Amino acid sequence: MNKTILVIPAYNEAERIATVISQALALVDQVIVIDDGSIDETFVKAQAAGALTLRHRINLGKGAALKTGCEAARRLGAEIIVTIDADGQHPPEFIPQVVEFLKNNNLDFVFTIRRGGDQMSLIRRLGRYVLNFQARKLFNLNLQDMWCGFRVFRMECLPKIDWNKSDYSGEIQMALKVGKNGLRYGEYVIPTIYNDNFKGVHILHGLKLLAQMFVWRIIL
Amino acid sequence: MAVQLLGLVVGLAAIHLTYLYYRRAQFTKRELVFWLILWLAFVFIALFPKSVSPVIGYLGLNRTMDLIMIVAFVILFGLTFHNYIINRQQQRKLERLIRDLALQQLDKK
Numbered sequence: 057m058n059k060t061i062l063v064i065p066a067y068n069e070a071e072r073i074a075t076v077i078s079q080a081l082a083l084v085d086q087v088i089v090i091d092d093g094s095i096d097e098t099f100v101k102a103q104a105a106g107a108l109t110l111r112h113r114i115n116l117g118k119g120a121a122l123k124t125g126c127e128a129a130r131r132l133g134a135e136i137i138v139t140i141d142a143d144g145q146h147p148p149e150f151i152p153q154v155v156e157f158l159k160n161n162n163l164d165f166v167f168t169i170r171r172g173g174d175q176m177s178l179i180r181r182l183g184r185y186v187l188n189f190q191a192r193k194l195f196n197l198n199l200q201d202m203w204c205g206f207r208v209f210r211m212e213c214l215p216k217i218d219w220n221k222s223d224y225s226g227e228i229q230m231a232l233k234v235g236k237n238g239l240r241y242g243e244y245v246i247p248t249i250y251n252d253n254f255k256g257v258h259i260l261h262g263l264k265l266l267a268q269m270f271v272w273r274i275i276l
Numbered sequence: 277m278a279v280q281l282l283g284l285v286v287g288l289a290a291i292h293l294t295y296l297y298y299r300r301a302q303f304t305k306r307e308l309v310f311w312l313i314l315w316l317a318f319v320f321i322a323l324f325p326k327s328v329s330p331v332i333g334y335l336g337l338n339r340t341m342d343l344i345m346i347v348a349f350v351i352l353f354g355l356t357f358h359n360y361i362i363n364r365q366q367q368r369k370l371e372r373l374i375r376d377l378a379l380q381q382l383d384k385k
Contacts, residue, residue: 116371120371128379
């Protein structure tokens with residue numbers, strides 16, 4: 057039995073964090089929440105819900121929160137790391153299925169594909185398409201949803217996918233390194249509920265990322 | 277003449293501030309020497325613009341002002357790059373500090 061630890065980066069998610077944790081607790085060996093400098097009650101609620109909660113004293117970004125969470129998971133002896141978003145858009149009940157998919161197919165990394173696209177705004181759908189297309193051309197990474205935060209990977213991959221961006225693009229760096237380093241990856245479809253269309257990345261993030269990907273093609 | 281006078285006043289004010297920062301221990305001796313050389317050269321050129329004529333001829337420029345503009349741009353670009361590097365270093369140090377403080381909580385739990 058591989059020790060599976062769930063890492064949840066959270067920023068101002070007091071409203072939903074407890075529900076996500078309570079749904080996930082029985083499905084993994086441990087839940088780690090990184091409160092990324094929230095100004096609401098995210099930290100208190102995550103702790104009360106039973107997660108091991110660590111706090112960034114100031115907001116650093118999702119990439120940095122994930123990095124802290126993965127490092128904590130490594131120190132706690134995790135063999136498999138699962139990451140999901142704190143806003144409840146990824147159903148935790150799918151964690152065992154995605155972990156099994158990783159094991160049964162002897163994969164290093166599993167990305168998930170969000171279904172329920174009719175709830176996703178048109179601009180986000182377009183951004184997702186362009187980003188996936190560029191990753192395919194530049195990094196030979198054939199993914200349908202590179203930006204989805206629900207991921208499962210083996211701990212031994214961590215040094216190979218290490219990212220240095222502290223914002224949202226850290227997740228993309230992580231994904232591109234999967235392609236660049238030739239890790240075995242797969243995709244798994246999950247349903248998604250979009251709770252908040254105003255959170256997360258916006259069009260400027262996407263444009264900046266498209267430019268950055270050319271640079272990463274050379275330096276990563 | 278008025279421009280020369282303005283250059284002299286600006287240069288002397290900058291030299292005064294440089295020395296003041298040094299006395300307040302905000303500049304090291306190395307920084308003091310660097311900025312003094314820079315501002316003294318500025319004052320010298322302001323007072324004797326003809327002194328740079330050989331350099332202007334060598335570079336194929338027409339006026340002293342052209343040389344000053346080019347040098348100013350080079351310095352500005354250099355400083356921008358330097359500031360960018362320092363800013364990135366500070367960001368990384370801050371990020372490492374915040375992340376280390378968070379992971380210290382793990383040891384306590």
